[in-house]
Amino acid sequence: MSHDWPLYEVFVRGKRGLNHVHVGSLHAADDQMALHHARDLYTRRNEGVSIWVVKATDITASSPDEKDPFFAPSGDKVYRHPTFYDIPDDVPHM
Amino acid sequence: MTDLQEHFQRTLDRDQRLEPRDWVPDGYRKTMIRQIAQHAHSEIIGMQPEGNWITRAPSLRRKAILLAKVQDEAGHGLYLYSAAETLGAERAELTEKLIDGKQKYSSIFNYPTLNFADVGVIGWLVDGAAICNQVPLCRCSYGPYARAMIRICKEESFHQRQGYELLMTMMRGTDAQRRMVQDATDRWWWPSLMMFGPPDGDSPNTEQSMAWKIKRHTNDELRQRFVDMSVPQAEALGATLPDPSLCWNAERGHYDFGEIDWSEFKQVVRGNGPCNAQRVAHRRAAHDNGAWVREAALAHAAKHSAREEAAA
Ligand SMILES: [Fe+2]
Numbered sequence: 001m002s003h004d005w006p007l008y009e010v011f012v013r014g015k016r017g018l019n020h021v022h023v024g025s026l027h028a029a030d031d032q033m034a035l036h037h038a039r040d041l042y043t044r045r046n047e048g049v050s051i052w053v054v055k056a057t058d059i060t061a062s063s064p065d066e067k068d069p070f071f072a073p074s075g076d077k078v079y080r081h082p083t084f085y086d087i088p089d090d091v092p093h094m
Numbered sequence: 095m096t097d098l099q100e101h102f103q104r105t106l107d108r109d110q111r112l113e114p115r116d117w118v119p120d121g122y123r124k125t126m127i128r129q130i131a132q133h134a135h136s137e138i139i140g141m142q143p144e145g146n147w148i149t150r151a152p153s154l155r156r157k158a159i160l161l162a163k164v165q166d167e168a169g170h171g172l173y174l175y176s177a178a179e180t181l182g183a184e185r186a187e188l189t190e191k192l193i194d195g196k197q198k199y200s201s202i203f204n205y206p207t208l209n210f211a212d213v214g215v216i217g218w219l220v221d222g223a224a225i226c227n228q229v230p231l232c233r234c235s236y237g238p239y240a241r242a243m244i245r246i247c248k249e250e251s252f253h254q255r256q257g258y259e260l261l262m263t264m265m266r267g268t269d270a271q272r273r274m275v276q277d278a279t280d281r282w283w284w285p286s287l288m289m290f291g292p293p294d295g296d297s298p299n300t301e302q303s304m305a306w307k308i309k310r311h312t313n314d315e316l317r318q319r320f321v322d323m324s325v326p327q328a329e330a331l332g333a334t335l336p337d338p339s340l341c342w343n344a345e346r347g348h349y350d351f352g353e354i355d356w357s358e359f360k361q362v363v364r365g366n367g368p369c370n371a372q373r374v375a376h377r378r379a380a381h382d383n384g385a386w387v388r389e390a391a392l393a394h395a396a397k398h399s400a401r402e403e404a405a406a
Pocket residue numbers: 137166167170246250
């Protein structure tokens with residue numbers, strides 16, 4: 001048995017209507033303890049209405065570099081943006 | 095320059111943040127881990143001088159405030175350990191290094207808290223100096239550290255204000271209380287100035303840290319900023335800062351101040367301050383006494399997941 005409690009990543013929803021946002025990590029023996037510790041550590045001042053915890057080992061991540069080839073497929077698709085299209089100024093509500 | 099090095103340099107040049115999975119030079123990683131770990135250790139050890147007064151706080155209000163403040167410091171330590179782990183450091187290893195005396199923490203916490211005004215002066219000066227140090231770190235090039243600092247800085251302003259308010263209350267009290275405030279100010283002023291580290295001429299790592307955008311200002315710049323902020327605060331409080339050479343220099347637009355006793359600083363850093371041994375021994379005892387809790391929680395978790403698997 002490993003001597004260290006596993007690492008959990010913590011995500012907090014600041015208020016209703018907002019996304020959960022990653023705030024940091026903590027160690028806990030199990031999921032329930034991770035939730036309790038997350039509450040005590042990351043929401044001491046009403047910073048959240050909902051918390052997600054997930055074992056760090058269960059996360060699969062891309063590299064954070066925005067120039068990563070992983071994101072290349074969307075890089076050349078300028079036609080996905082509304083500004084790609086020329087519409088005369090006198091066309092209303094467009 | 096390889097692609098990786100170029101990416102690292104470009105990120106710095108554009109004043110963007112480096113994130114956990116980015117390639118960084120070994121030296122950057124080592125420096126960052128050491129700095130974040132020492133910072134985390136300081137928060138954790140920093141609970142002790144003030145924790146000393148929790149049971150003896152003079153009112154329920156002060157006790158609740160002090161307890162909340164000390165809890166915050168624990169939180170700061172944990173945010174920072176979590177940031178250090180994103181660089182590949184192990185939490186348990188960092189704790190070992192602290193209790194084995196292999197990694198340092200801020201020398202300020204090796205001074206004793208002799209009277210209750212110390213709690214106020216620590217909030218005012220020690221947390222005040224920490225804020226001066228930490229605000230520029232919110233723009234540090236390492237993303238997880240910068241984000242932890244933003245979170246911490248938000249909480250620190252309560253720390254400083256509760257301390258100053260406590261002192262104002264004592265200054266409105268009896269002569270004995272005013273003497274306590276002055277005594278605490280006398281003892282904490284110089285160690286607070288030392289919190290910014292050695293003078294620029296004697297700080298070999300500053301240049302590299304500035305190039306890596308870990309540090310944004312030199313030790314002496316931050317120290318000067320702190321002095322300039324503190325003098326009017328001391329005046330408003332009615333306390334005297336224990337430095338006869340402290341005076342406004344109109345030409346520089348700053349306060350001049352006296353020579354810091356760097357030999358004292360070096361002694362405390364080397365482990366010979368008044369409380370070094372006590373602080374580390376206390377941390378070690380807390381860690382050792384908690385071992386059975388960590389083991390029991392793991393055993394409990396293992397039993398539960400085994401039961402759930404059997405039920406599935
Ligand atoms: Fe703190």
